[in-house]
Amino acid sequence: MPLATTSIGAIDMEDMEQLGAFKQHDDQLDVRFERYYPRSIERVWSALTNPVRLGDWMGTALVEPYVGGRYEVMLDGPHPMTGRILVWEPPHVLEFSWSNTHAPDSIVRYELTRDGDGSRLIFLHKGMPYASSALMLPGWHVYFERLGSLLDGTTPPRSKQSWREMQAIYVDHYKLSGVMLDP
Template sequence: MDGTVQQIAGGSTIRFERHLPYTVEAVWDSLTEPQKLVDWLAAAEVELTEGGRFQLTFANTGDVMNGKVIQVQSPSVLAYTWNSEDPNESVVQWELTPEADGCLLVLKHTIRVPERLSYMLAGWHVHLDLLAETLAGEVKGWPWSHWESMREKYAKQLGE
């Protein structure tokens, strides 16, 4: 359930795998529908078509992420740029695979210039925890203490 980092030519890829006891369609809706994204990730504006806008506004920091959808294969693959128009700079990719008892979610965030990987790992880790809780019907606020403990854990692992 913890994130991993793979060094690649020109950057890094952060990867998470989560087994979720929900259908691919239910998880897909949580990844793509603004009224569901706000419960676990951020307020969102989504144009779910290649070339469409994918904007997130994070309530916990006020940060805004502007991206562009680069791949949509409903309900199994979604990819968008992260604060860049250039897919070579930063891309988030979600893959959903059906399983007998739900689905496997794989998140990959590939970035050219990794800054403070522990912050990104902790952020995605906590957001994925919130996704699972939201799918279970629990809507909670951003848990700063959980994020900080995960950031410290990842920083230690990475030697930051």
């Protein structure tokens, strides 16, 4: 169900559901985003699992495509994300551990289903540290925008300003307090 339009800076959020949802458990969050991409499930899967494609929207990557294989991405920040693949069910489910030097280990899961002529992506980040939420929530949001641009054949934006604008939206919308604002 669409919510009221919110405008912050140059960004109009016609559907606040684009901000995802989370449940807090003590000092951790379980985060859920849902996106629709008007592309085949195989094309979206490739963008999530092919290191060259990942490099176009997320960062330089290494993917060993099997359970136990490495899933590593050099994100925009100063610390790489390293992990091990926990579930590998092409082209529907990818789950891996998420670890870096400034946050405790957590789990990331992508679930893809066909939706008409396109694909529905359900993204889960389980165990996201609350203290890092103002960094990670807008980060994922911007990454999903980049993914959409890549799938549409346009150049994904790589603007620190858009991330900062999204950070302000997330902090305000979810009333995040006592969280890190800089990596």
